Amino acid sequence: MNYYHLMRAGLLGASCLTLSACLGSSNGGLAGAGGSGGGAAATVSDFDAKFDSLTTTTTLAPTSVELTGQGTFKGSTKLNVFEAANTANSGTALGDLTVVADFDAETISGTATNFRGELGGEAFTLDGTLDSANSAIPSTLTEMTTPIPPLPGGAIPGAPTSVTTNAYAVNMAGQLSDPVSGSIGDVNLGIGGAFLGPVGGGQAQAAVGPATVVVTNVPGTVGIGIGGGGTFYLERE
Secondary structure, eight states: TTSSSSSOSSSTHHHHHSSGGGOOOOOOOOOOOOOOSSSSOSSSSHHHHHHHHHOOOOSEEEEEEEOSSEEEEEEEEEEEETTEEEEEEEEEEEEEEEEEEEEETEEEEEEEEEEEEEEETTTEBBOOOOEEOOOOSSSSEEEEEEEEOTTOOOOOOOOEEEEEEEEEEEEEEEEEEEETTTTTEEEEEEEOOOOEEETSOOOOOOOEEEEEEEEEEEOSSSEEEEEEEEEEEEEEO
């Protein structure tokens, strides 16, 4: 697979038809500094615990009522990395995410920064920030209301008459560089899915799903590469 081949739009979805298709296999610990709090993972083990908790929770589910107001969500993405000169040597990178959603205006934006990881037993950091303001692919947030057909015997008093679902895609772009080798290049990172809220209704509290990454304009063939995708989670601040 050519990880540097530019994919078509919608970094979120087309290349990840199932969550399992986008999951990374590396889950070792990271040396050095971790996340800065507010939902960000300090280590890969921390990421895995939060990711697993949100994918198996029974208290949160995709929201079925209209979401209102604004919210800031913080979390992390875990991406697969490899040694550009030896693709068999793979590792993991973490990046800190901040996503701001305005459910009234149906707008969303995000940033990803503080990328760091481990490759071949060596810790590394990547300079740079990815921002939705720099992406050629717009970030979107939509809510869709679907009427519930009445039962043959008539509506049940107090029962909901419609279901409102949400879908979002946050596409971020920028330059990341390995300060040692100078490689990486222009990076496009996409995350998306549906916000999760309390079962029975309430404001969005979290999100979890696949991440897709595309690297173009690679400055060299040595150093660290980012391979295809990974996963992410977000928690309401």
